[in-house]
Amino acid sequence: MKRYRELSPSLRTIMTPGPVEVDPRVLRAMSLPILGQFDPEFTDIMNDTMDMIRALFQTDNRWAYPIDGTSRSGIEAVLTSLIEPGDRVLVPIYGRFGHLLVEIAQRCGAQVSTLEQEWGQVFARGQVAEAILRERPDLVAIVHGETSTGCLQPLEEIGKACRASDALLVVDAVATVGGTRIAADEWMLDAVIGGTQKCLSIPAGMAPITYNERAEAKLLRRKRIERGLRDPKQEADSGGRPIQSNYFDLSQLQDYWSPARLNHHTEATSMLYALREGLRFVLEEGLEPRFARHLEHEAALVAGLRAMGLTLFGDPDCKMPMVTCVNIPDQVDGESVRSMLLHEFGIEIASSFGSLKGRIWRIGTMGFSCNKKNVLHLLGALDAALLRHGVSIPTGAAVQAALDVYDSKVDAQG
Template sequence: MKMKPLQVPKRTIMTPGPVEVDPRVLQAMSTPILGQFDPCFTDIMNEVMEMLRELFQTKNHWAFPIDGSSRSGIEALLCSVIEPGDKVLIPIFGRFGHLLVEICERYGADVYTMECPWGEVFDQQKIIAKVKEVKPKIVAIVHGETSTGCMQPLNELGPACRELDVLLIVDVVASIGGANVMVDEWCLDGVIGGTQKCLSVPSGMAPITYNDRIEKIILSRKKVEAGIATAEDIALGNKKNRIHSNYFDLAMLQDYWSPRRLNHHTEATSMLYALREGLRLVLEEGLYERFGRHQYHEKALIAGLKAMGLEIFGDEHHKLPTVTCVKIPLGIDGDWVRQMMLEQFGVEIASSFGPLHGKIWRIGTMGYSCRKENILSVLSALEACLIRAGATIHRGEGLQAALDYYEAPIAAKENANV
């Protein structure tokens, strides 16, 4: 069967991921392949680890990517520390809290949950009170919940977990590189990011970092399995269970990313090139300058949506700056509007999950997609399609409000709250 050369349409991607990949990242991916133990390639591995420490704002020794989508990093961290019967507390405020529950249950954890309505976040003191009640080994939580557009504060929870000797493992897939994530200052033990969102790199790697509290458990399990455990090791890995996954075994991956370079798998060479370039661009821009850029364009988008007569979903005081959730007007078929935006304008936005499906749209302003021309494009396409759908909106006012915001004195940009 003869196939035509691959051709894909040009899109303006304004979803919560994947997002548009920076052209400089795409260029880096065309770099020739090196062997995974070539000194030039292992130098690249070391550079990636160094840049990841800066991205995560940590002094942790371990900071490296897991080959696979963001979920691979979540599973690698959880499966490497959970033994059957371990208590895990998961506060749920959206779709991806439920994902954490499923992964933990698959590895035999005794899972405890607490929930708040979608569109809200938790009072940290309520989580801390639950930690004291349950006495878990691990608290696993999402930082930026893309299903609801909310961002959970962690600055009190992390120190409390550290004081109570509880591990805090956090999914920062939607926030890393677009919002402030302070791994060391917030006392986060294990953190999982993603490439396909604010880093503007294709999906296929999950940057992680973890501290010596987690490493101690990982190495103790390895020693128990090998029959060379000390009493302290047995106390940490007292159920004598090996890490069940081979691919996601952090003890083995550490050996691969250490100077020993013990073979574990064949590294995703071109993806590592892409991640290195994506990280370089993040750090070249400056972390706090990048956070400010995301907030700046987010405010332009919100100004336009509200001027159009649309309502923002969720607690705006705890809004995720990289995802804006918009209530679908009554009587309007949200999926029809999305399809028309894609077909007629080449602009893609997202629906949502579970109880919010058909009730909100989700618009991502992430990484390379977070640009003025994209904000204006999504507002114009959304307005045109809502008019075609028969919605009652303020015609023309959305774009004008966004333009007013962008044309405001430069001081407005400089005063963006980072």
């Protein structure tokens, strides 16, 4: 029989838009003893987690809990539960992950219309609101922060427009939650999906979500059909359809997370430990200080890149604070530079997708990976890698520019 080596992954400095380095305290929590899912100690952990998810999304929603699975499981759970066949769905697209929302909505049988913006920009004030008035959708699905382009879409006006037209607003906040402000109630977001493997610095494997009473009302109507409490034909005539998925049925999952704890699936115990502890560390740091930390290290990184002579991709007025997209210099093999960073310096950055593949690098400063050591390490390594690839740059200027940013903050505080 073939013998396999003991697992021993290399230590990396991960500066991609996800996954990122995991807080060691989260890894420690994952090694704790397993509890049964109906053990009172475990249900206390579930309740703690729900409370912290509410705080994370800045909401008073009754329903705030994780979906067991990676971020896409949360997106699928929300969309498959809220979209009925024949529903009109509007998806404003300004990057790769808008197309994912379109695909999932189409699989649900929706009549999908799209509004597209050039990659590297977001929608101007009024654009999405005008499309909502024109298309009269039942549901609008949009990405908050597009990691494919490094752009952040403001949501406040879109939330108001959806509420005025009685459309549900579903937001993919996978890349932004825990790294910048998301005010679900204030912005009138009906359902929001987050991810663990980015700014929360938890392994991929859970997707915290929240949704309000408007979304729940649709779930409960579909649940009545599914359980035969109303005439399915009568409901079908009025547009109602039962939820097809079992695993991703929010109407069943909320029963599981309710005080009744109705059995639905076996909970991912160790991942729930990780989520609870990761959220605890986020809230202990404080949301506003955490957002400020992401802005500080973004500023240092950007100053270093510009001092090196590199340029950024996209409109700077809508840049995500946790993702920086860098134009690859002409005549430079971007993949060769990435390979050198990984194998010589132990640093991973990302390439991109579609028309941007080979044109930009994407650098993440997220969660636990968002720190001074990582920023300075990356800038010094990228300096060396570009010189090695024949690019003429002012040697050492990048690290010095980043240090100037850090020093200016110390001076301001002192």
